Amino acid sequence: xxxxxxxxxxxxxxxxxxxxxxxxxxxxxxxxxxxxxxxxxxxxxxxxxxxxxxxxxxxxxxxxxxxxxxxxxxxxxxxxxxxxxxxxxxxxxxxxxxxxxxxxxxxxxxxxxxxxxxxxxxxxxxxxxxxxxxxxxxxxxxxxx
Amino acid sequence: xxxxxxxxxxxxxxxxxxxxxxxxxxxxxxxxxxxxxxxxxxxxxxxxxxxxxxxxxxxxxxxxxxxxxxxxxxxxxxx
Numbered sequence: 001x002x003x004x005x006x007x008x009x010x011x012x013x014x015x016x017x018x019x020x021x022x023x024x025x026x027x028x029x030x031x032x033x034x035x036x037x038x039x040x041x042x043x044x045x046x047x048x049x050x051x052x053x054x055x056x057x058x059x060x061x062x063x064x065x066x067x068x069x070x071x072x073x074x075x076x077x078x079x080x081x082x083x084x085x086x087x088x089x090x091x092x093x094x095x096x097x098x099x100x101x102x103x104x105x106x107x108x109x110x111x112x113x114x115x116x117x118x119x120x121x122x123x124x125x126x127x128x129x130x131x132x133x134x135x136x137x138x139x140x141x142x143x144x145x
Numbered sequence: 146x147x148x149x150x151x152x153x154x155x156x157x158x159x160x161x162x163x164x165x166x167x168x169x170x171x172x173x174x175x176x177x178x179x180x181x182x183x184x185x186x187x188x189x190x191x192x193x194x195x196x197x198x199x200x201x202x203x204x205x206x207x208x209x210x211x212x213x214x215x216x217x218x219x220x221x222x223x224x
Contacts, residue, residue, distance in 0.1 A: 010167055012149050015198040059162065059181060071162040074180045078147070078167025099181050132194075136202055139193055140151040140165065143204060 004029050007054050007105060010078045012136075013129045021122050028111035033103045040096040040104070047085035047092045049108045053077055056102025061095045074099065083130060086112060146171075150203045151193060152178060154185060161185075161209060172205050184210040 004026040008014045014025060031054070034040065041047060043063055053075055060073040060081065072094070075081055085092055086109045116123030148171050152164035164180040171190075172178065178185050185207035194202035 010147055012147070012167070012197075012200045015200055053166075057166075057181060070159075071181075073162050074164040076164065076166030076168075078149070079165050132197070136149065136151070136194065137165075140153070140163065140204070143151065143153050144163075 013080055016125045029105045031105050034098040036100045038098045041092050043095045044091045049106045050083040050086045051081050052105040053079050054103040054105055057099045059097050059099050147200050148203055149200055150205055152205050155206050155208050186210050
């Protein structure tokens with residue numbers, strides 16, 4: 001549990017949470033490991049969990065309308081992905097593949113919503129941080145224009 | 146401090162994907178970063194957002210570090 005808490009402290013999504021609050025988040029976090037070149041999920045699939053990169057790197061790949069697949073982003077330690085489906089229940093907007101042996105932590109949508117409803121203080125902080133994370137990603141995207 | 150860093154490769158969006166990662170070391174101009182199988186040299190570091198709690202949000206631009214080809218190595222040796 002302490003190892004998971006140490007990871008959570010390094011992820012901006014959980015900044016501002018107290019030690020006890022991090023304990024509660026750690027309780028709904030699951031770990032999974034993937035070898036290199038493993039498909040984490042595919043674009044257009046339905047998704048019900050978000051992922052936190054504990055170690056390794058993953059590649060975000062997007063297929064355009066012509067079916068051409070492009071690598072658009074590499075995410076490393078401390079980054080989160082898959083959170084959009086958690087919020088809007090839409091299909092996955094990209095495919096994600098591990099580039100090297102990778103350890104991910106996951107939080108399911110049901111567990112996330114359950115925790116936010118049970119403890120609205122945690123819910124407020126995490127929703128605020130999720131908005132800030134999306135803002136960071138939009139600013140990153142805007143840097144190309 | 147934890148640095149949440151957005152990496153963008155200059156002029157290389159189609160050839161090289163960009164990157165995002167959290168790290169304990171602040172990136173500095175002239176140092177190198179590995180994104181996937183490619184190595185890049187950092188050319189600029191800018192603050193993207195004001196620091197919040199223990200996090201600082203940075204935008205980094207970088208250029209690919211070209212591996213010397215066999216021909217280039219031979220030319221270098223001859224020179």
